[in-house]
Amino acid sequence: MSKTIFVDTSRCTACRGCQVACKEWHELPPNDTRQTGSHQNPPDLNPYNFKVVRFSEHLDGDTVRWNFFPDQCRHCEEPPCMMEADEHVKGAVVRDAKTGAVLFTRKTKKLSEAAFEKVRKFCPYNVPRRNPDTGFLVKCTMCNDRVSRGMPPACVKVCPTGTMNFGERADMLALAKKRLQEAKAKFPKAKLMDQDSVNVIYMLIDDPKRYYDCAAAPARGPLDRQQFLAWLVGPLKKSVDTVARG
Numbered sequence: 001m002s003k004t005i006f007v008d009t010s011r012c013t014a015c016r017g018c019q020v021a022c023k024e025w026h027e028l029p030p031n032d033t034r035q036t037g038s039h040q041n042p043p044d045l046n047p048y049n050f051k052v053v054r055f056s057e058h059l060d061g062d063t064v065r066w067n068f069f070p071d072q073c074r075h076c077e078e079p080p081c082m083m084e085a086d087e088h089v090k091g092a093v094v095r096d097a098k099t100g101a102v103l104f105t106r107k108t109k110k111l112s113e114a115a116f117e118k119v120r121k122f123c124p125y126n127v128p129r130r131n132p133d134t135g136f137l138v139k140c141t142m143c144n145d146r147v148s149r150g151m152p153p154a155c156v157k158v159c160p161t162g163t164m165n166f167g168e169r170a171d172m173l174a175l176a177k178k179r180l181q182e183a184k185a186k187f188p189k190a191k192l193m194d195q196d197s198v199n200v201i202y203m204l205i206d207d208p209k210r211y212y213d214c215a216a217a218p219a220r221g222p223l224d225r226q227q228f229l230a231w232l233v234g235p236l237k238k239s240v241d242t243v244a245r246g
């Protein structure tokens, strides 16, 4: 069974320790940024930030509410990016059978710009980026090098608030359901996002749209029919397979 990260956003203080730990572990260079009126920095995922803590500010009556969302690849159970990449270059995107981590390989360099754009569009969370220096597609690796040696991902290890949790999928699903039940007392809108389809499961405490456009799939623009069906068929196919295996 896959490894899973459970992200309890009700506990996130937006300290950005996870964002920095990710950059550090992957030895990613700094970005040139400028103040744009938001504490969010950089403004989006990019080839040198596999993780970004998103800040979203709202007024609830007279109360200012800040929603924080430590964004990253969801390590989908049936990865749409892999399905699309396979159409162009076999092996460009793979899934580690032991951990469930979805990985972009060096073969991604062979993807044309048009193919890359298709792979990116196919991702319901707008995650894939292309490193202009190497030509490789890049994103969160779930720290597969750490995980395969028995260590948690760097972002989980560093998180001081209990927002980031890591373990076996069944354990993380159980924890997510327990936390959801507890959170509902204070945050009636609390919900788990796409938990049947992904291995980075978020618990939100507000409307997903009040975090950012891709907090939930398929919220990002209209996916075409093929993309939408592929996304829907993932969890469905899995349960059919499970039933067939008895």
Ligand code: SF4
Pocket: 072, 073, 074, 075, 076, 079, 080, 081, 082, 102, 122, 123, 124, 125, 126, 127, 128, 139
């Ligand atoms: S979130 Fe996007 S990039 Fe990550 S596994 Fe899913 S489809 Fe691929």
Ligand code: SF4
Pocket: 011, 012, 013, 014, 015, 016, 017, 018, 019, 053, 070, 158, 159, 160, 161, 162, 163, 164
């Ligand atoms: S380290 Fe934890 S608390 Fe800090 S921004 Fe990341 S998820 Fe939030």
